[in-house]
Amino acid sequence: MSNSQPRGKLDTPLKQKHLSMIALGGTMGAGLFIGSGAIISEVGPAAIVTYALTGLLILLVMRMLGEMAVANPRTGSFTDYARDAMGNWAGFATAWIYWYYQMIVVGFEAVVGAELLQRWIHGVPAWVISVVLLLALTLVNLISVGNFGRFEYWFAGIKIAAVALFVLAAGLFVVGLWPSARIDFSNLTEHGGFAPHGILSLFAGVVVVIFSMVGAEVVTVAAAESKEPGLAIKRAVNAVIFRVLFFFVASCFLIVTIIPWNSIAEEQSPFLLVLQTMNIPYVADILNAVILIAVLSCLNIGLYSTSRMLFTLGARGDCPKWMASTSKRGVPVWGVLSCTVIGYACIAVGYFFPDTVFLFLINASGAMILFVYLMICISQIVLRRRNHADGSQLPFKMWFFPYLSIAITAVIVAILVSMLFDPTSRASLLQGLVVVAIILVAFAGKAAYQRSHHFDSNATAKAAEVALVNTYDRDRASLQ
Known part of the structure; x- marks a missing residue:
C-alpha cells in the first residue's frame, strides 16, 4: 500500500481514560x-465463591504481567516476555496461541452480534449482518488507533453503566426497597x-468462569500505544479486583438471591430473569441492546489485539514482514485486514457447519487462554529471578515472590489437568493441545529452514527488538 512504510511505527494516541475503560470493561x-x-x-448459589476464586486467580496473573509490563512496556507484551x-x-x-484464541x-x-440484531432487523440473513458488523469495526480500527480507543471507551462505559444500574436496582430489591419487594x-x-x-x-x-473473565491482559498491549504506559498498567491491574468484586461477584450474589438457582437454564440470561422478576418494562429489548454492545466491544478488542500480535510477529520474522508495516496514522493496516479475512472465514464456517467445524473451533479455543496465562506466570518467575532477584528496582511488583507466583502457576497447571478428567471440558483441552502442537511444529519447521539457509534467527530477533524499542522510545519522547 502506498501509505504504508516498510518498518512499522505505531502511533501513541491512547489516553489514560481509554486504557482505564479497556481494563474495566474488557472482560x-x-x-x-x-x-x-x-x-x-x-x-448453584455457591457460584458466588467460584467467581471470587476465579477473580483472585485473574488478579494475581495480571499482577505478574503488570510487573513485567511496567518495567518494560512493549507492543508484544506477554509474548515478548515469554521470548525473553x-x-x-x-x-x-x-x-x-493468543492470536488463534482472539x-x-x-x-x-x-x-x-448478528443473532442479537435479528431481534429488530427482519428478513436479512444473519451472515450478512455478521459481515456488516465485522466490516464496520474493521474501518474503526483502520482509521486510527485513537478511533479504537474512543469506541472502546464508549462501549465499555455503557457496559459498566448497565451493570452498575443492575447492581443498584437489584440491591434495592434484595433489601426490600423496591416496589412489591421484601427482604x-x-x-x-x-x-x-x-x-x-x-x-x-x-x-x-x-x-467455566475463567473464560468469561479474560480480557484484562489486552491493556498491557494497548498501553504501549499510550504516553504513560507504566501508569496505565498500574491502574489497570489495580482495577481488576474492583471489577471482579463489583461486576461478577456482586451480580452473581444478587441473581441467586432474587431467583432460585435451579430455575435458570444454561442458555438463559439470568440478568433477564431477574429484571423480569422486578417488572422492569421493555427489559428484553434493553438487555438485548446491552449484550449487543458487549459483543461489539469484544469484537473491537479482538481485532485490535490480534493485529498487534501480527505486528510483533512480523517485526521478528515470525510471519510475513509486511505485517509490521503501518499507515501514516500508525495503524498496522495489513495486520488488521489479515485478521478480518480470518474473521470472515469463521463466519463462513459457522454458516456452513454450525454444529461441527465451527463448534470444534470454539471448543479448541477454550484452553488457549489458560496456556497463555501459564506462559505469563513462567515468564514472570524466570525474568524476576534473572533480572530483579530482590525486586528492589521494580516500581510495580508481584506480592510474596516467589511463593505466590509458583502457587498460581501450580493452580493453572492443576486446572488444565482437571479438564482432562471433566467430560465437559476434556474435548476443549485435547483440541487445544492439538492446536499448540501444530504451532510448535510450525516453529520447528521455520527454525529448520533458517538453519538450512544459514539464517541467524537470534540476530534477526535482536535487531527486531532494538528496532521496536527504539521506535517505541522515539514515539514517547516526541509526545512528551
Whole structure:
C-alpha cells in the first residue's frame, strides 16, 4: 500500500481514560450476561465463591504481567516476555496461541452480534449482518488507533453503566426497597443448599468462569500505544479486583438471591430473569441492546489485539514482514485486514457447519487462554529471578515472590489437568493441545529452514527488538 512504510511505527494516541475503560470493561462480554447462567445452573448459589476464586486467580496473573509490563512496556507484551524468558519458541508459540484464541472470538462475536440484531432487523440473513458488523469495526480500527480507543471507551462505559444500574436496582430489591419487594435470602440455602452439587463443584466451575473473565491482559498491549504506559498498567491491574468484586461477584450474589438457582437454564440470561422478576418494562429489548454492545466491544478488542500480535510477529520474522508495516496514522493496516479475512472465514464456517467445524473451533479455543496465562506466570518467575532477584528496582511488583507466583502457576497447571478428567471440558483441552502442537511444529519447521539457509534467527530477533524499542522510545519522547 502506498501509505504504508516498510518498518512499522505505531502511533501513541491512547489516553489514560481509554486504557482505564479497556481494563474495566474488557472482560464484560456475553460470558457475563449469558454465560453466568451456565455456571449458576452447574454450581448453584455457591457460584458466588467460584467467581471470587476465579477473580483472585485473574488478579494475581495480571499482577505478574503488570510487573513485567511496567518495567518494560512493549507492543508484544506477554509474548515478548515469554521470548525473553524461555527463548524464541516461547514467544512464537504464545503469540500465535493468543492470536488463534482472539481470532475465534472475533468470528464468534460477529455471529452472536448478528443473532442479537435479528431481534429488530427482519428478513436479512444473519451472515450478512455478521459481515456488516465485522466490516464496520474493521474501518474503526483502520482509521486510527485513537478511533479504537474512543469506541472502546464508549462501549465499555455503557457496559459498566448497565451493570452498575443492575447492581443498584437489584440491591434495592434484595433489601426490600423496591416496589412489591421484601427482604428474603432464602434462595441462597433452599433448593438443595448453598452448594447443592458439593464443594468440589466450586472448583470445577472455575474452568467455566475463567473464560468469561479474560480480557484484562489486552491493556498491557494497548498501553504501549499510550504516553504513560507504566501508569496505565498500574491502574489497570489495580482495577481488576474492583471489577471482579463489583461486576461478577456482586451480580452473581444478587441473581441467586432474587431467583432460585435451579430455575435458570444454561442458555438463559439470568440478568433477564431477574429484571423480569422486578417488572422492569421493555427489559428484553434493553438487555438485548446491552449484550449487543458487549459483543461489539469484544469484537473491537479482538481485532485490535490480534493485529498487534501480527505486528510483533512480523517485526521478528515470525510471519510475513509486511505485517509490521503501518499507515501514516500508525495503524498496522495489513495486520488488521489479515485478521478480518480470518474473521470472515469463521463466519463462513459457522454458516456452513454450525454444529461441527465451527463448534470444534470454539471448543479448541477454550484452553488457549489458560496456556497463555501459564506462559505469563513462567515468564514472570524466570525474568524476576534473572533480572530483579530482590525486586528492589521494580516500581510495580508481584506480592510474596516467589511463593505466590509458583502457587498460581501450580493452580493453572492443576486446572488444565482437571479438564482432562471433566467430560465437559476434556474435548476443549485435547483440541487445544492439538492446536499448540501444530504451532510448535510450525516453529520447528521455520527454525529448520533458517538453519538450512544459514539464517541467524537470534540476530534477526535482536535487531527486531532494538528496532521496536527504539521506535517505541522515539514515539514517547516526541509526545512528551
